[in-house]
Amino acid sequence: MEEGTVPTASEPPPLPYSLHTRKKSIAFFWTIFVVDTLAQPLILYWCLWYLTDLSHNVVFSIVTASLGGVSVFEYFYRLHHLFRKNSRARPLNSRVSWLDFFQINFTILWLILAVELVVGSVPEEPYVRLIAMVLPTVMFYFGIVYLSLDIFRMMGFKAPFRISSTPKGSVMPTALYALIEDVVAVDGGGGQIYRYALRTRYLSSPYFRRMLFEMNCFWSGGSIIFAAAITAVIFTVQENVAFTLGWTLPFAWAIVWTLITIPWVQSDLRREKKAWAENRGQGGIPWVDDISAPTARTRFASVQANVWPWTRDKQSQPPTPSDHAEKISGDVPGPSNGAQDVSNDASSSAPHEASHVADGTYDGATLGTHYAEPTEKLSV
Secondary structure, three states: OOOOEOOOOOOOOOOOOOOHHHHHHHHHHHHHHHHHHHHHHHHHHHHHHHHOOOOHHHHHHHHHHOOOHHHHHHHHHHHHHHHOOOOOOOOOOOOOOOOOHHHHHHHHHHHHHHHHHHHHHOOOOOOHHHHOOHHHHHHHHHHHHHHHHHHHHHOOOEOOOOEOOEOOOOEOOOHHHHHHHHHHHHHOOOHHHHHHHHHHHHHHOHHHHHHHHHHHHHHHHHHHHHHHHHHHHHOOOOHHHHHHHHHHHHHHHHHHHHHHHHHHHHHHHHHHHHHHHOOOOOOOOOOOOOOOOOOOOOHHHHHHHHHOHHHHHHOOOOOOOOOOOOEOOOOOOOHHHOOOOOOOOOOOOHHHHHHHHHHOEEOOEEOOOOOOOOOOOOOO
16 A cells, blocks of 8 residues: 555444344333323323313313423433533533533423423413424424534534534534434443444545435424424314324324435445445545545435436546545544544644544543444444
């Protein structure tokens, strides 16, 4: 190999996390969540409203008081794991008091929902339609916030503050990357090992970044559109029907989107692996979140090209090593030195982060060699 060139790999850096080994715990959580967020409010509403003599105000006081048990537990569970001493779940190189991006949004959203529920249930005749807007509000909030993040990314904005493991001043990360990092690291128990592995994959694979961007647009854009449609339904039909649809339609939308997402992601991961095997997986500046980096055609781009043939010529392909060897400067780390840098810009925090990555230490917790050689890939 020519001195100073980037060594090529036959496949993208693996992700040390498997959903297959956690099927029971995932099924248990979502069963409890659906019961708490869907079945419980509907059963209480229909039974107390039509089968008792309780006032409407009391009925909705009971309904709203019973909401969110799982979410409240999850909130404080995450808070404990992020704040505790020697936490292995908090974002990479962040200080002890720093929350991850999901927890920050979780907090803001809970405040919004609390106001919504109080305003809707306090009057003698509750605002049933407003209380039915809880889940559409969640869809609106996350859709707008996460889609805005990717819009700012495409416009070239830098991160105005630390976004999970992405330092302030770095290239704005695609929102789905931050969401996956936070949820798997804290809620899924992947910890900083997973945060590091995901960041390594994210920085080394333009295809992976492109896939996350497209998937984020699919979910965020879809949530905004369908939240607007559900809102229109809620304020059009009768109140009892509005309450029922307000709590059921978001779940129906999420199920459909999930069924579309699973084969989509599986196909893209296969395409990414094939691109790396053909030495087409790495384009742009190595180990940097290069928005303009060329990459192999994703599944979405392939479908788009079939529907609109005139877009085919616009799809760029990354050069192969046979075309030319990519040079790297001394300050752009790669796998050849055994320490893959998770810093992706030349901000003032970059040297600090690089020093931590080099010795595998985050917040005093030595992470060992698990990052360099993760043994288990992410299964969808």
